[in-house]
Amino acid sequence: MAKEKKFVEAVTPMSEDFAQWYTDVVKKAELIEYSNVRGCMILRPNGYAIWENIQKNLDAMFKETGVENVYMPMFIPESLLQKEKDHVEGFAPEVAWVTQGGMNTLEERLCVRPTSETLFCDFYSRIIESHRDLPKLYNQWCSVVRWEKTTRPFLRSAEFLWQEGHTAHATEEEAEERTIQMLNIYAEFCEKYLAIPVIKGQKTDKEKFAGAKSTYTIEALMHDGKALQSGTSHNFGDGFARAFGIQYSDKENKLQYVHQTSWGMSTRIIGALIMVHGDDSGLVLPPRIAPVQVMIVPIAQRKPGVLEKAAELKSTLIKAGYQVKVDDSDKSPGWKFNEQEIRGIPLRVEIGPKDIEAGQAIIVRRDTREKLVVSLDELADKIGETLEIMQNDMLERAKAHLASHIYEAKTYDEFKNIVENKPGFVKMMWCGELACEMKIKEDTTATSRCIPFEQEQITDVCPVCGKPAKKMVFWGKAY
Amino acid sequence: MAKEKKFVEAVTPMSEDFAQWYTDVVKKAELIEYSNVRGCMILRPNGYAIWENIQKNLDAMFKETGVENVYMPMFIPESLLQKEKDHVEGFAPEVAWVTQGGMNTLEERLCVRPTSETLFCDFYSRIIESHRDLPKLYNQWCSVVRWEKTTRPFLRSAEFLWQEGHTAHATEEEAEERTIQMLNIYAEFCEKYLAIPVIKGQKTDKEKFAGAKSTYTIEALMHDGKALQSGTSHNFGDGFARAFGIQYSDKENKLQYVHQTSWGMSTRIIGALIMVHGDDSGLVLPPRIAPVQVMIVPIAQRKPGVLEKAAELKSTLIKAGYQVKVDDSDKSPGWKFNEQEIRGIPLRVEIGPKDIEAGQAIIVRRDTREKLVVSLDELADKIGETLEIMQNDMLERAKAHLASHIYEAKTYDEFKNIVENKPGFVKMMWCGELACEMKIKEDTTATSRCIPFEQEQITDVCPVCGKPAKKMVFWGKAY
Numbered sequence: 001m002a003k004e005k006k007f008v009e010a011v012t013p014m015s016e017d018f019a020q021w022y023t024d025v026v027k028k029a030e031l032i033e034y035s036n037v038r039g040c041m042i043l044r045p046n047g048y049a050i051w052e053n054i055q056k057n058l059d060a061m062f063k064e065t066g067v068e069n070v071y072m073p074m075f076i077p078e079s080l081l082q083k084e085k086d087h088v089e090g091f092a093p094e095v096a097w098v099t100q101g102g103m104n105t106l107e108e109r110l111c112v113r114p115t116s117e118t119l120f121c122d123f124y125s126r127i128i129e130s131h132r133d134l135p136k137l138y139n140q141w142c143s144v145v146r147w148e149k150t151t152r153p154f155l156r157s158a159e160f161l162w163q164e165g166h167t168a169h170a171t172e173e174e175a176e177e178r179t180i181q182m183l184n185i186y187a188e189f190c191e192k193y194l195a196i197p198v199i200k201g202q203k204t205d206k207e208k209f210a211g212a213k214s215t216y217t218i219e220a221l222m223h224d225g226k227a228l229q230s231g232t233s234h235n236f237g238d239g240f241a242r243a244f245g246i247q248y249s250d251k252e253n254k255l256q257y258v259h260q261t262s263w264g265m266s267t268r269i270i271g272a273l274i275m276v277h278g279d280d281s282g283l284v285l286p287p288r289i290a291p292v293q294v295m296i297v298p299i300a301q302r303k304p305g306v307l308e309k310a311a312e313l314k315s316t317l318i319k320a321g322y323q324v325k326v327d328d329s330d331k332s333p334g335w336k337f338n339e340q341e342i343r344g345i346p347l348r349v350e351i352g353p354k355d356i357e358a359g360q361a362i363i364v365r366r367d368t369r370e371k372l373v374v375s376l377d378e379l380a381d382k383i384g385e386t387l388e389i390m391q392n393d394m395l396e397r398a399k400a401h402l403a404s405h406i407y408e409a410k411t412y413d414e415f416k417n418i419v420e421n422k423p424g425f426v427k428m429m430w431c432g433e434l435a436c437e438m439k440i441k442e443d444t445t446a447t448s449r450c451i452p453f454e455q456e457q458i459t460d461v462c463p464v465c466g467k468p469a470k471k472m473v474f475w476g477k478a479y
Numbered sequence: 480m481a482k483e484k485k486f487v488e489a490v491t492p493m494s495e496d497f498a499q500w501y502t503d504v505v506k507k508a509e510l511i512e513y514s515n516v517r518g519c520m521i522l523r524p525n526g527y528a529i530w531e532n533i534q535k536n537l538d539a540m541f542k543e544t545g546v547e548n549v550y551m552p553m554f555i556p557e558s559l560l561q562k563e564k565d566h567v568e569g570f571a572p573e574v575a576w577v578t579q580g581g582m583n584t585l586e587e588r589l590c591v592r593p594t595s596e597t598l599f600c601d602f603y604s605r606i607i608e609s610h611r612d613l614p615k616l617y618n619q620w621c622s623v624v625r626w627e628k629t630t631r632p633f634l635r636s637a638e639f640l641w642q643e644g645h646t647a648h649a650t651e652e653e654a655e656e657r658t659i660q661m662l663n664i665y666a667e668f669c670e671k672y673l674a675i676p677v678i679k680g681q682k683t684d685k686e687k688f689a690g691a692k693s694t695y696t697i698e699a700l701m702h703d704g705k706a707l708q709s710g711t712s713h714n715f716g717d718g719f720a721r722a723f724g725i726q727y728s729d730k731e732n733k734l735q736y737v738h739q740t741s742w743g744m745s746t747r748i749i750g751a752l753i754m755v756h757g758d759d760s761g762l763v764l765p766p767r768i769a770p771v772q773v774m775i776v777p778i779a780q781r782k783p784g785v786l787e788k789a790a791e792l793k794s795t796l797i798k799a800g801y802q803v804k805v806d807d808s809d810k811s812p813g814w815k816f817n818e819q820e821i822r823g824i825p826l827r828v829e830i831g832p833k834d835i836e837a838g839q840a841i842i843v844r845r846d847t848r849e850k851l852v853v854s855l856d857e858l859a860d861k862i863g864e865t866l867e868i869m870q871n872d873m874l875e876r877a878k879a880h881l882a883s884h885i886y887e888a889k890t891y892d893e894f895k896n897i898v899e900n901k902p903g904f905v906k907m908m909w910c911g912e913l914a915c916e917m918k919i920k921e922d923t924t925a926t927s928r929c930i931p932f933e934q935e936q937i938t939d940v941c942p943v944c945g946k947p948a949k950k951m952v953f954w955g956k957a958y
Contacts, residue, residue: 036559036601037589038580040552045617048548069527073519074553074591074622074638075575080515096554097579098591101517101637102572102626110516112553112577112591122515132808138524143553143621147581158580159553329611 011342013280018224025274026153029283029343039151039158043267046343049291050270051161055141057193057289058163058265061185067137067165072119074142075110080118084243087117090210094147096158112145117211117236117262120166121244128258131170131250135178139165154271155228155479162266168246168258172237175259179235182263183216186231194269195286195394196220196276197402198230199425199474201450206437209262213237219449219474221402222275225423227449227478230272233263271479276398277367283344284367286394287387294383295340296326299333299352309356313349313379320380322387341366346390347383365390367397406474412463415475419444425476429469431462439464440475449474490821492759497703504753505632508762508822518630518637522746525822528770529749530640534620536672536768537642537744540664546616546644551598553621554589559597563722566596569689573626575637591624596690596715596741599645600723607737610649610729614657618644633750634707634958641745647725647737651716654738658714661742662695665710673748674765674873675699675755676881677709678904678953680929685916688741692716698928698953700881701754704902706928706957709751712742750958755877756846762823763846765873766866773862774819775805778812778831788835792828792858799859801866820845825869826862844869846876885953891942894954898923904955908948910941918943919954928953 011028012020026032031047043051059069075098082088095111113119124136141163151157165182169175183200190196198218208215212234220230241247241257250256277284287293294317298310310326317324327336333350340348350362361379363372367390374382405424409415418426426446430436441447451471462469490507491499505511510526522530538548554577561567574590592598603615620642630636644661648654662679669675677697687694691713699709720726720736729735756763766772773796777789789805796803806815812829819827829841840858842851846869853861884903888894897905905925909915920926930950941948 033602033606035552035598037552037554037556037598040554042552042598042602043550045547045549048550051550052548068524069531070524071522071527071530071622071640073514073516073521074624075516075519077516094581096577096581096589098575099578100576100588102574109579110575119514119516119521123512123521127512143550145553161550 011280011282014223014278021278021280022275023153025278025282025342031270031274031283032153037158039148041151041153041157043161046291047270050273050285050289051267053289053291054193054265054269055163058185058189059141061189062139062163062165065137065181065185067139070138070140071142072113072116072123072140074113076113076116076118078109078111080122081111083118083121084211084240087211087240091115091146096145096147113142114144114146115262115264116140116142116144116164117166117240118244120262121240121246121260124168124258124260125244125246128168128246128248131248134168134170134248134258135174136168137165137178138167139163152271154267154274160267162264164262164264167261168241169260170248170250170256170258172259175237175261176235179214179216179233179261179263182261183218183231183233186233186263186265187218189265190218190220190230190269191395193286193288194273194276195288195391195398196230196272197395197399199402199450199452201452201474203232203450204437204448204473206434207448209234211236211239213239217450219425219476219478220272220276221405221425221476222272222479223278223401224275225405225477227425227476228268228272228275229449229478230269231263231265234261236260236262276401277394278344281338282342284394285344285346287346287391290344290346291323292325292343292345293322293387294324294347294349295336295345296324296349296351297333297336297340298326298328299350299355301328303353305356306351306353310351313351313361313376316380317383320384322380322383346387349379349383367394408458409463410459415440415463416444419446419475419477423477425449425474427456427458427472428475429457429459429462430471430473431465431467432470433462433465433467436462436464446475446477449476449478490759490761493702493757500757500759501754502632504757504761504821510749510753510762511632516637518627520630520632520636522640525770526749529752529764529768530746532768532770533672533744533748534642537664537668538620540668541618541642541644544616544660544664546618549617549619550621551592551595551602551619553592555592555595555597557588557590559601560590562597562600563690563719566690566719570594570625575624575626592621593623593625594741594743595619595621595623595643596645596719597723599741600719600725600739603647603737603739604723604725607647607725607727610727613647613649613727613737614653615647616644616657617646618642631750633746633753639746641743643741643743646740647720648739649727649729649735649737651738654716654740655714658693658695658712658740658742661740662697662710662712665712665742665744666697668744669697669699669709669748670874672765672767673752673755674767674870674877675709675751676874676878678881678929678931680931680953682711682929683916683927683952685913686927688713690715690718692718696929698904698955699751699755700884700904700955701751701958702757702880703754704884704956706904706953706955707747707751707754708928708957709748710742710744713740715739715741755880756873757823760817761821763873764823764825766825766870769823769825770802771804771822771824772801772866773803773826773828774815774824775803775828775830776812776815776819777805777807778829778834780807782832784835785830785832789830792830792840792855795859796862799863801859801862825866828858828862846873887937888942889938894919894942895923898925898954898956902956904928904953906935906937906951907954908936908938908941909950909952910944910946911949912941912944912946915941915943925954925956928955928957
């Protein structure tokens with residue numbers, strides 16, 4: 001047992017040091033490995049399989065709305081990046097530049113895409129001619145590079161995986177509709193698959209995307225009360241279209257500029273998954289996104305019939321549609337339990353000689369550690385039921401955590417007191433001016449997370465400056 | 480009709496100019512679009528969807544053999560690339576170099592991965608300790624960059640998509656077994672899904688991968704009689720392991736070097752798909768890899784009930800498991816036929832008022848243009864059957880084409896004559912020496928495609944130099 005304890009204790013308790021807990025979980029669940037390449041991580045099989053499941057489900061949701069996938073070049077010539085003024089200002093300081101190809105120095109530098117608006121605009125300017133060509137609803141799954149100074153697994157790295165959708169529409173209304181539609185898809189995906197409730201809203205001008213007319217966001221709350229921006233959707237209006245000359249002839253044969261959107265979700269969301277559901281034993285994965293949903297651990301596996309029974313149960317459960325593995329390695333059961341727990345596999349099935357004799361198995365839930373003794377003929381049904389219950393319970397717990405960490409401030413002193421002492425979101429009215437937003441950040445390090453769609457009137461004035469309040473904002477410290 | 484004819488005639492006939500035919504098909508089937516980025520292509524929805532299907536099926540075959548997916552950084556520090564001598568010599572001349580990050584000049588240049596052996600080796604050296612950690616069977620789907628001077632859609636571009644598998648094993652035998660296993664998977668995949676028969680064999684030393692002990696290849700034959708290397712699998716022995724210090728302790732607790740393999744297939748295979756099956760009307764996609772298998776074209780679609788019936792047939796066929804679309808745009812039926820043909824959609828279903836009255840529809844095969852009048856209650860069954868027949872017929876035709884383009888040369892004059900006048904593969908004995916291989920290339924531009932697994936003894940001497948023959952080689956001009 002000493003060996004096993006040591007293994008578990010290697011994860012720093014959350015309450016002791018949340019940041020270290022996070023790093024420990026990421027490393028010990030074998031989600032990532034650090035690399036020799038500055039700021040870049042290796043996604044190991046356990047980590048990449050989560051991303052594969054995210055991709056599969058999110059991609060299906062995109063395609064249901066008519067989105068098609070494409071693949072764009074990873075390089076952007078400097079002159080192309082510079083076409084939209086705000087955009088280049090936002091991104092140029094943090095890109096990686098290719099200056100040599102083969103043995104030659106390039107005439108023009110190429111940046112490794114930090115995002116692909118400029119490439120899509122260039123593409124659209126060539127393939128859009130008529131209103132019949134609209135809308136264009138394209139998306140790509142790829143990696144992007146942003147030369148970040150400090151890095152943290154999943155949350156911030158020089159290179160990361162994501163999807164970026166880029167659409168072009170005939171009208172402003174259609175573009176706005178698509179922007180909101182994709183934000184809703186992100187929110188639905190987070191709730192349904194990741195069991196993560198989110199706050200939906202608009203970013204302030206200060207926080208919006210470089211070149212966008214408006215940026216919408218979903219914000220999730222981590223276990224430590226910090227917010228994590230989990231997906232964004234931007235309406236560009238016709239700003240990029242004017243910079244890149246993307247025009248179509250309408251039904252009256254008049255030239256019009258298109259209206260564009262873009263929207264993205266990245267491997268950052270895996271950071272949210274860890275920090276919303278994890279516990280001191282490691283990762284806890286929601287059943288609908290877990291690459292392995294059930295780990296069967298044979299007890300006294302050298303006794304005759306045990307491994308055979310474990311294999312039989314596995315194939316029954318796989319036939320029933322579940323993702324199942326058997327841990328038949330020569331480690332002790334306790335060690336196997338710990339590994340399954342650290343990896344966050346939703347259910348464990350224990351089966352030993354006595355269970356076989358009694359025609360039963362034991363199901364253990366990863367989240368509550370609840371044990372169910374189940375007869376073998378009912379196993380598949382019970383597994384299905386328990387996975388469903390666990391998925392719902394995880395969402396409910398996350399919702400309760402979110403609800404109990406939303407505070408309200410009527411005065412600026414109250415606000416500062418909450419930010420200092422009660423991690424979470426703080427609702428407070430805002431005059432709409434940058435100065436107050438800056439002051440709040442400077443005084444408290446909290447930032448405006450979003451102007452939520454569901455507005456309330458808490459006070460009539462902005463508690464910071466006393467001017468008339470325009471909007472209620474969710475504020476908070478964030479990753 | 481004039482309009483439609485013009486559309487079809489826009490594809491240059493194969494017999495007139497094969498290279499132009501290829502470019503026309505790629506462009507007009509909307510598989511790719513050229514970009515403003517030197518040597519890089521845009522994969523449009525029609526092209527990317529083919530790659531998605533290739534990925535899905537090939538990935539499933541990999542996973543069945545225990546392979547797991549990971550994601551590695553896209554950058555390789557120069558010092559890491561240089562660790563294996565042959566490898567760096569092979570790749571350094573054709574890589575893109577990142578020299579600036581954000582506003583700073585990097586202390587060490589980073590190349591954009593041309594392939595990831597060095598990264599995997601570095602990774603393996605850190606995570607492999609014991610024989611219990613072996614084998615490691617990792618793969619990644621990503622894009623790579625090789626600074627090619629001349630580029631052609633799918634066949635050669637500065638950036639392309641591929642998968643690269645990298646495995647580490649305890650023994651030489653296991654590594655060799657895995658190398659061959661993956662080559663067989665490639666061959667099986669090509670036959671089963673792409674309806675492309677291939678020749679399996681080993682590359683000569685001249686043609687093998689930089690750093691490999693041995694390279695195996697599958698070679699396909701294009702419509703114009705040129706070969707296309709379609710997938711390769713390399714056995715590295717312990718060369719990389721020694722360069723990177725990848726050791727494990729065996730059961731006797733002695734340190735041993737691992738034995739490694741790598742294997743890859745890229746978007747190049749889409750070039751093969753086009754050049755093996757296409758015809759003068761455009762692309763012809765094998766049903767098992769076609770993103771859209773059936774295009775329903777309503778005839779006289781403004782007549783009452785036609786579009787409703789088309790939609791009904793679509794949903795029936797989708798329920799039966801097929802990929803189906805309806806072209807209900809306001810183009811003429813003839814125009815729609817041409818588009819469906821250019822895109823290579825395997826089957827077209829025509830349904831008009833008269834058909835509805837007669838309770839029937841017309842199925843048209845893309846490959847043979849054969850028409851079947853089918854009663855509507857049998858439509859789903861007939862579609863399934865016809866797709867199956869078409870898939871098999873396409874493979875049989877490709878096999879016949881391959882078989883009829885394999886020649887045999889007993890003398891060097893005979894060889895030169897065949898290479899000049901009969902495009903295809905030429906079987907000829909070889910002494911095993913580089914000089915003869917070089918001479919053949921210089922005299923004829925034909926290269927050694929592979930030393931096939933199935934050997935024959937055509938002559939006792941090498942027809943080029945007269946020395947004793949060691950192996951029979953497949954020679955040919957290649958893409």
